[in-house]
Amino acid sequence: MPVADKARTRAWLRLIHTPGLGPRRIARLIAQFGSAETAVAAAPRGWAHAGLEPGRSGEPPAADAQGVEQDLRWLEAPAHHLVCLGEDDYPPLLAPLDGAPAALFVAGDPALLWHAQVAVVGSRNPTAGGRDNAADFAGELARAGLVVTSGLAAGIDAAAHAAALDAGGATIAVMGTGPDQVYPAANRRLAARIAAEGALVSEYPTGTGVRREHFPQRNRIVVGLSLGTLVVEAALQSGALISARLAAEAGREVFALPGSIHNPLARGCHRLLREGATLVESAQEILTAVAGPARELGQKLRQRLDSAGPDPAKPPASILDPAYQRLMEALGHDPVPMERLVERTGLTVDALSSMLLVLELEGRVAAIHGRYARSGS
Incomplete structure (x- = not known):
């Protein structure tokens, strides 16, 4: 783990392991100070703004140092991550909720x-x-x-x-x-x-x-x-x-x-x-009920990926699937209705609906008033 990342991670873990700091208080600290490192450095006086009053010694409650080190060791393993509120990887649907977790420990992708x-x-x-x-x-x-x-x-x-x-x-x-x-x-x-x-x-x-x-x-x-x-x-x-x-x-x-x-x-x-x-x-x-919100989320994801640059090593899975290739061949730049796609591909409506949703999320197909065409983007 790079030194800068380790400093950021350690600061987040110190907040997580500090008694009395729940998700809401940590969120207020990050909103006020801009980063976990700055928030930790602002203790003890600055922490009062998050509703955590200093103790008799004038210091905030100490973080559990043993817990911080245990988490750091876990995070050193492959495919172990800490996803923190306010950062790019934090899930956009979760972030706006009251009491959203300050950070998520993730094993996997x-x-x-x-x-x-x-x-x-x-x-x-x-x-x-x-x-x-x-x-x-x-x-x-x-x-x-x-x-x-x-x-x-x-x-x-x-x-x-x-x-x-x-x-x-x-x-x-x-x-x-x-x-x-x-x-x-x-x-x-x-x-x-x-x-x-x-x-x-x-x-x-x-x-x-x-x-x-x-x-x-x-x-x-x-x-x-x-x-x-x-x-x-x-x-x-x-x-x-x-x-x-x-x-x-x-x-x-x-x-x-x-x-x-x-x-x-x-x-x-x-x-x-x-x-x-x-x-x-x-x-x-x-699938029908969530198609609209799924498209909106897919657009946000594409914008985020575009800003980070494409990853040619990870092509969409649909590119490798023959059924998807058949569907793409059946689609043109002029919108066509579902029944025309059924005729051209021999696939069922249920199968096509699912596949078209995947292609929309990938930005390869546009849905226009119940008709479908290859995306011009």
């Missing part, structure tokens, strides 16, 4: 935090049908180019993560523990696969074990990263309903699957539907 995501959540003890539904929806969403985000819990979460990876897509697991502490232990193999093919994310420092209050806090990150949240199965008192409420409060889409009136795990979903959640029976309905 931090670039996925910028990609269009849909959260899939539900019961830790689902029915067989609920587990299958979670896997089916997650697989379809992943094949359409969206990142599937969940909380690494047993049940629906694990099924969604695994299905997204099996579909050749990406998934983000937001942890309620430190990034080096997998819970439940039964998901360790899954967590290792997610770190290799997606991203494990936590706001908690290394060594943080299981604490009940951390899991509702984790839920705000799951839904804050996502354009919408799908609740597959949930009891009337469940963490999934907390996630749905947080998503609605953040102005994000909430989707729910209906179920049998005799299934207690359907009652939470039915409550959400009565309260205004969108009833969905296919992943395509979710």
